[in-house]
Amino acid sequence: METQRLTYTRSSSNEIILGNDICKEVVARVLRLRASKHCAILTNETVAKWYLQPLLAELRTRGMHASEIVLPDGEKYKNLDSISTILAKLCDDGLDRNCPLIALGGGVICDLGGFAASIYKRGLPLVLMPTSFLAMVDASFGGKNGINLAGGKNLAGTFYQPVLTAIDVSVLRTLPLSQLAYGLVEAVKHGAIADSAYFRFIHKSIDSIKAKQINLLQRLTRRSIHIKKTFVAEDELDHGIRAHLNLGHTFGHALEAAGNYIRLHHGEAVGLGMLMALKASQSIGKLEEDYSEHLTHILTELGLPVKIPSELDKKSLLNTLSQDKKKDQDGYRFILPQALGKTFIHKVSPDKIEDFFLTACDL
Numbered sequence: 606m607e608t609q610r611l612t613y614t615r616s617s618s619n620e621i622i623l624g625n626d627i628c629k630e631v632v633a634r635v636l637r638l639r640a641s642k643h644c645a646i647l648t649n650e651t652v653a654k655w656y657l658q659p660l661l662a663e664l665r666t667r668g669m670h671a672s673e674i675v676l677p678d679g680e681k682y683k684n685l686d687s688i689s690t691i692l693a694k695l696c697d698d699g700l701d702r703n704c705p706l707i708a709l710g711g712g713v714i715c716d717l718g719g720f721a722a723s724i725y726k727r728g729l730p731l732v733l734m735p736t737s738f739l740a741m742v743d744a745s746f747g748g749k750n751g752i753n754l755a756g757g758k759n760l761a762g763t764f765y766q767p768v769l770t771a772i773d774v775s776v777l778r779t780l781p782l783s784q785l786a787y788g789l790v791e792a793v794k795h796g797a798i799a800d801s802a803y804f805r806f807i808h809k810s811i812d813s814i815k816a817k818q819i820n821l822l823q824r825l826t827r828r829s830i831h832i833k834k835t836f837v838a839e840d841e842l843d844h845g846i847r848a849h850l851n852l853g854h855t856f857g858h859a860l861e862a863a864g865n866y867i868r869l870h871h872g873e874a875v876g877l878g879m880l881m882a883l884k885a886s887q888s889i890g891k892l893e894e895d896y897s898e899h900l901t902h903i904l905t906e907l908g909l910p911v912k913i914p915s916e917l918d919k920k921s922l923l924n925t926l927s928q929d930k931k932k933d934q935d936g937y938r939f940i941l942p943q944a945l946g947k948t949f950i951h952k953v954s955p956d957k958i959e960d961f962f963l964t965a966c967d968l
């Protein structure tokens with residue numbers, strides 16, 4: 606088992622442990638957190654089927670009592686109703702501020718757990734146990750959480766750091782390949798932003814990744830954590846350098862929203878968004894190294910789209926882009942590639958956005 610620590614100036618630090626088959630070690634760390642012998646586990650029906658009982662058994666062996674909150678599976682449950690369900694259960698079972706909340710699941714459960722833990726009695730110790738690859742390389746550390754409102758995705762949330770992120774890569778054995786691919790897009794993005802060797806390594810290892818070689822997935826997780834860590838440690842509240850982690854996301858969010866969050870999965874949209882960002886950078890003469898061919902190869906190998914679906918018409922894409930929550934009165938802010946492992950921030954004023962965007966759509 607290996608340990609990393611994410612240190613912030615504003616919040617207390619977040620310990621990240623990473624290993625293969627580490628349930629016992631995780632529980633030992635949970636016990637060391639606070640005096641309370643009562644915790645809550647938040648998970649969903651799919652993950653519970655595989656991993657809830659082993660965790661409960663280990664907690665019980667160590668004399669710890671757990672309240673269980675098992676939600677239905679799906680992004681559509683990342684909402685205020687689920688937060689109400691979680692808070693009501695914490696209250697009914699009498700959890701106090703020393704009782705850890707353990708979120709066991711993918712990004713949806715990590716986001717719900719983070720939000721609930723941050724507001725219940727003004728803050729419970731939060732333990733994130735990510736079970737999807739996306740949550741391992743992205744959603745389980747850095748302190749962002751969120752729920753969806755009728756008006757859009759992740760519109761309510763807080764910054765709240767977990768005290769412990771415990772990543773057991775052995776659980777990836779049951780993760781569907783499509784879900785692994787969605788998480789890998791974020792790892793590819795980390796390479797594209799900050800580490801060309803990492804991007805190339807993923808490119809050449811794609812067959813072993815698809816075969817779910819656990820040691821290899823652990824290696825990727827370690828590298829991705831390291832890269833994301835360097836951005837969030839410096840800019841915890843996302844006012845500056847952390848924005849680079851959004852490569853492909855502004856275009857991607859427009860694609861997701863235009864397809865009503867049904868036509869394209871977030872991972873598919875971000876992959877396409879990175880291709881669009883390469884095109885956009887080229888169109889303004891800023892792209893020094895074009896790696897679209899390698900990126901297209903990775904996405905294709907993962908079964909992800911490399912062309913914008915024809916039913917998403919360009920006008921509705923532009924409309925959804927105009928609702929981007931990071932837009933301000935000066936216009937739109939895009940993260941664009943300069944070369945492999947290097948990105949820059951590019952502002953586009955509202956009167957130039959149509960041309961800029963339509964050029965990027967021409968994949």
Ligand code: NAD
Binds near residue numbers: 649678738745748779
């Ligand atoms: P998810 O949580 O819906 O998980 C994907 C699917 O995989 C679900 O059906 C889940 O039940 C299943 N699953 C998870 N682990 C499994 C396992 N080990 N075996 C079998 N099935 C398993 O989706 P996700 O892709 O993990 O996360 C997406 C969410 O994360 C989005 O809501 C996104 O907004 C959020 N997110 C948050 C951050 C952040 O920093 N807070 C970063 C990125 C994404």
Ligand code: GLY
Binds near residue numbers: 747843847850
């Ligand atoms: N997932 C991007 C961030 O955490 O800032």
